[in-house]
Amino acid sequence: MAPASEKKTKRVYAFRPADLLAVLLVLALAGVIAAVFFTRTVGQEGLYAEIYRDGVLVRTMPLSSDAEAVVQGLYRNTVTVRGGRIAVTSSDCPGEDCVHTGWISGAGGSIVCLPNRVEVRIRGGSGPDAEVR
Amino acid sequence: MDARKITASAVLTALALALSYIERFIPLNLAVPLPGVRLGLANVVTLAALYLLGSGYAAVILLLRCLLAALFGGGAAGLLFSLCGGFLALLVMAAVKRTAFFSVFGVSVLGAAAHQAGQILAGILLMRSGYLVGYLPFLLLVSAVTGLLTGLMAAGVLRAVPAILKREVEQS
Structure with missing residues (x-):
């Protein structure tokens, strides 16, 4: 295996800062869906x-x-x-x-x-x- | 078609089936009491297959695993959930991997999130209730954590896999 592709392969398998973006993206999506879904729900009378x-x-x-x-x-x-x-x-x-x-x-x-x-x-x-x- | 790839697919299918069974004994739903909360161990195999063999083989392995898991006691309803979740996850992971922006970790997290979204979709189809969307934020939070964990496992597997399979990475 050529050294260049070896290096490339290793990088693909190591955590990188961009991966934090993936986590933030998922958390943001959760926040948006929760905000949209749960702001429509309040009220205790006649449940x-x-x-x-x-x-x-x-x-x-x-x-x-x-x-x-x-x-x-x-x-x-x-x-x-x-x-x-x-x-x-x-x-x-x-x-x-x-x-x-x-x-x-x-x-x-x-x-x-x-x-x-x-x-x-x-x-x-x-x-x-x-x-x- | 390549005999090495077909053999690897068979081994990975068996591994995925075993993992999806073992997973039932990890009581994650006691910590997070929501339906559909699981570690996603079988997704490690989907990830590994995607990187080692390509998306076509990963799809075949996924389909076989879902069908076999249903035969081994998941049932028809379980099949719909695992197919919807599994294939949405694979679709997202294959697309995200192609951009080469994320490592295995990012691909795994987005795949886990897509898996949850797919399961909610199956739930909405099955129960005809849009209310299930209310579970999605919690499931997404969980998937951010489980996605990182399965990503860690997949990274470990991919680093350890013999070079004989790794050669396929450059070809595909």
Whole structure:
């Protein structure tokens, strides 16, 4: 192998200042998306949760009254409303990311169980109504 | 077609499949409780393949890995996610590598970010919910870190790979 190409190859595999730009680019993108998405979400009055399975609304639960619901898809999610907040409190799906997401209470918030293809969304108040469909 | 490249592709495919399985035992989602958060170990193979064999071979290895991982227990929904994420990542990485502006690290970070964007895209397709975009900022933050880590691993692999494969870098 020629020494020149050896040098070139080594440079390709070493961290260089330009790579910091890549990191900054990703962080900036995250900031912009977060700013656009979350500024549309505030308001606590009249909040309710919608539960979707396979993109279809299967149940609506007001956050003002404590309740529990079971969503059965490929797996079984138990959704609990308590004290104005909502969470997936138990699930038999692999990973249980939905349970680990914990309690959410703000309009626009959502809990997703990908294995079960279930999504819990909080709506109402002055939350976002212009969602993409 | 080159027998050496085909053999290397087979080895890399097996390696990627093994890594995507091992990855399930790294509980990164306990630290960051979001769906789709993973270290992206299999992406190290995609990166290495891209640099050693070129984008065509990298695409074939990626496709085979996704299909095999689905057969080995990922399921059809998992397949859509890994295909969307994997191919968007490969597309971005191949394009970014071509500019020669970044090293493996920058290419890896942008690839990891594209992988997350691709998975969100798959989620939006599958669940028909634009709300999933709300997860993207968090996933992008995570990808900046995991992308650097997988870049570090890929750089180590590429430096250590025998010269017999490295010769391909100049040819392609």
